[in-house]
Amino acid sequence: MTVQSALSATDRLELLRMMVLIRTFEEAILREYHADKSPGFDIGAGLVPGEMHLAAGQEPVAAGIGAHLSLGDALTATHRPHHVAIAHGVDMRKMAAEIFGRETGLGRGRGGHMHLFDPEVHFSCSGIVAEGLPPALGQAFAFQRAGTDRVAVAVAGEGAANAGAFHESLNLAALWKLPVIFVIEDNDWGISVPRSASTSVPSNAVRAAGYGIPGTRVEDNAVEDIWAAVGEAVRRARAGEGPSLIEVHTLRLWGHFEGDAQGYRGDLEGVPGRDPIPTYQKHLTDAGILDDAAFAEMGAAASTRVEDAIAFAKSSPLPDPADALKYVFTEGAQS
Amino acid sequence: MSTAPTTRTELPSEPEAGRRKLSTAKAMVEAISQQMHTDEQVFVMGEDVGSYGGIFSSTTGLLDEFGPERVIDTPISETAFIGLGIGAAVEGMRPVIELMFVDFFGVCMDQIYNHMAKIHYESGGNVRVPMVLMSATGGGYSDGAQHSQCLWGTFAHLPGMKVVVPSNPYDAKGLMTAAIRSDDPVIYLFHKGIMGLGWMKKNQRSIGAVPTDAYEVPIGKARVAREGSDVSIVTLSLSVHHSLDVAEKLAAEGIDVEVIDLRTVVPLDREAIVASVSKTGRLIVVDEDYQSFGLSGEVIATAAEAMPGGLKHVSRVAVPDVPIPYARDLEYAVLPTPARIEAAVRKAVAR
Ligand SMILES: Cc1ncc(C[n+]2csc(CCOP(=O)(O)OP(=O)(O)O)c2C)c(N)n1
Ligand SMILES: [Mg+2]
Numbered sequence: 001m002t003v004q005s006a007l008s009a010t011d012r013l014e015l016l017r018m019m020v021l022i023r024t025f026e027e028a029i030l031r032e033y034h035a036d037k038s039p040g041f042d043i044g045a046g047l048v049p050g051e052m053h054l055a056a057g058q059e060p061v062a063a064g065i066g067a068h069l070s071l072g073d074a075l076t077a078t079h080r081p082h083h084v085a086i087a088h089g090v091d092m093r094k095m096a097a098e099i100f101g102r103e104t105g106l107g108r109g110r111g112g113h114m115h116l117f118d119p120e121v122h123f124s125c126s127g128i129v130a131e132g133l134p135p136a137l138g139q140a141f142a143f144q145r146a147g148t149d150r151v152a153v154a155v156a157g158e159g160a161a162n163a164g165a166f167h168e169s170l171n172l173a174a175l176w177k178l179p180v181i182f183v184i185e186d187n188d189w190g191i192s193v194p195r196s197a198s199t200s201v202p203s204n205a206v207r208a209a210g211y212g213i214p215g216t217r218v219e220d221n222a223v224e225d226i227w228a229a230v231g232e233a234v235r236r237a238r239a240g241e242g243p244s245l246i247e248v249h250t251l252r253l254w255g256h257f258e259g260d261a262q263g264y265r266g267d268l269e270g271v272p273g274r275d276p277i278p279t280y281q282k283h284l285t286d287a288g289i290l291d292d293a294a295f296a297e298m299g300a301a302a303s304t305r306v307e308d309a310i311a312f313a314k315s316s317p318l319p320d321p322a323d324a325l326k327y328v329f330t331e332g333a334q335s
Numbered sequence: 336m337s338t339a340p341t342t343r344t345e346l347p348s349e350p351e352a353g354r355r356k357l358s359t360a361k362a363m364v365e366a367i368s369q370q371m372h373t374d375e376q377v378f379v380m381g382e383d384v385g386s387y388g389g390i391f392s393s394t395t396g397l398l399d400e401f402g403p404e405r406v407i408d409t410p411i412s413e414t415a416f417i418g419l420g421i422g423a424a425v426e427g428m429r430p431v432i433e434l435m436f437v438d439f440f441g442v443c444m445d446q447i448y449n450h451m452a453k454i455h456y457e458s459g460g461n462v463r464v465p466m467v468l469m470s471a472t473g474g475g476y477s478d479g480a481q482h483s484q485c486l487w488g489t490f491a492h493l494p495g496m497k498v499v500v501p502s503n504p505y506d507a508k509g510l511m512t513a514a515i516r517s518d519d520p521v522i523y524l525f526h527k528g529i530m531g532l533g534w535m536k537k538n539q540r541s542i543g544a545v546p547t548d549a550y551e552v553p554i555g556k557a558r559v560a561r562e563g564s565d566v567s568i569v570t571l572s573l574s575v576h577h578s579l580d581v582a583e584k585l586a587a588e589g590i591d592v593e594v595i596d597l598r599t600v601v602p603l604d605r606e607a608i609v610a611s612v613s614k615t616g617r618l619i620v621v622d623e624d625y626q627s628f629g630l631s632g633e634v635i636a637t638a639a640e641a642m643p644g645g646l647k648h649v650s651r652v653a654v655p656d657v658p659i660p661y662a663r664d665l666e667y668a669v670l671p672t673p674a675r676i677e678a679a680v681r682k683a684v685a686r
Pocket of ligand 1 (some may be wrong): 079080127128129130156157158159160161185187189190191252256382411413435439442
């Protein structure tokens, strides 16, 4: 890992800090989601109803991307959006409020956790698999036309790489040299379907060759390798050299969605040992740039920020049912 | 290519329900399983239909019973595997393909409406597409704008596919059997709220009596779910349950509501609609699909054409042309809730 030399101790601590912040947020949502769904699990009950796809285990991808983007860059995400949203600088209070369906949320409670839009940082996501990719092309197109060096990152799962939208997007981005970075999160599973039963090639990086763009696969959820790969892809895109594809072998630490019993999952036993946060914590401790106190301090700071966001969400007003038809069109949208 | 209809043993149409109770999900699975036993050309394909058993339990146990050759998990490639279903059907197989949520039709609609639905006509009747496309519909549990829609009106608008929408276990089994045995493409839409799932709020009618043997509920036949004389509610799917609940409540006040469960959207049982409305003179359509340009307007047009000037009341309780909101209070403000249905009935019978 020669590229590591480019990472200062501060940069490395920042990567871990971001991973801890994301995990703290996901754990808080997990707690709130299940707090009031009993007795028995009722998906529609409680303060946070509906499907909930959490990204625990996939923090390295978000941290590695976020380190290279500025607020003017765009990011499109999936049904599992919280980690990359946080790393891209989406307002955490407004995001939490949206997840709680509040009027103060990013979408005033209309969207929900799979439909987060933060125009301040050009962030969006979609609950339809692979359909977040094409809009990233359009944002890149607009940035290119405006003569800027801004870029768009499109994140999707390995399952999404079998959808038509993925292949159309790669071709178009390559054809028009759009400043896009495709990041595929290979967490081994598309709900209950293992990668081996869904994908004809061992690595999606090889698919990049079919479209004439660089493709890289990062193994082991290694945050510094992700950082390096994204850094190179962003550099290329900003320099006008066109799109790149990066696939990261990451980890789905929890179920596909909350309530998923994961009976289909044979790899569960090994999962805790692959948790990227203790792994990277140890890595930095061994490197002599982190001690237990500093790590505990990261956790405490993350907690303070996350609990503030959760408290903000819970104390925010619910939308008025009389306004249910507001925001279909721009007319009458001003409050 | 399959040009001649296969000879099929006649199955009983709508037998007595008997005493054995099943959830809607189990009734669907039983129908698929029985048809898979009878006809080796039947197979099941879709996302998470194998070891997961379908996200909404529409295929639970089928993998164990029939193995991975006939119960097939797919990549997230809806255009490819729905198109595959079409090709297999054209060659004489009988695919039952699942599109996990109906909301996802956007990524694969061309195969559905330009191919599956048109091949029979374009071939002058020479090529048949005997496939079932089943999909989960409906909201009420805060799944947001991309996972809560009904959309049966969209499929119904496009010629060439039959569209069935059961509301209870008995119809779910009989309609699935009829759909698999049909030589036409059939869209089979099941509302998540009627499946009888352990992890979602459900109406008591999601579990009901189902005959053990195979039988068909004829496609295109509505059912009088409750007889009444004051007002006709024409409805389908989960809204049947809400309408029956409201009818039972208002019966205590002497308001006599008739509830028609359409069961099939295409072909629409216009006779049943007209017969009911001719009797009551008042029509309320309850539809969890979007209000405009859809089923509710079609039902009202059917009644109006049959009895010009003869209706004392017409109204509809549907989703007012807005994406389904996430926040619970907003969502329930736009869904056809029992409260909205009750208000509509009171208005209809008020003098
Ligand atoms: C077009 C479409 N098909 C199916 C689904 C249902 N679905 C939601 S997430 C998912 C699995 C996605 O797998 P992957 O892309 O690997 O992302 P992961 O969940 O692993 O993060 C599926 C099949 C969907 N939302 N959209
Ligand atoms: Mg995956």
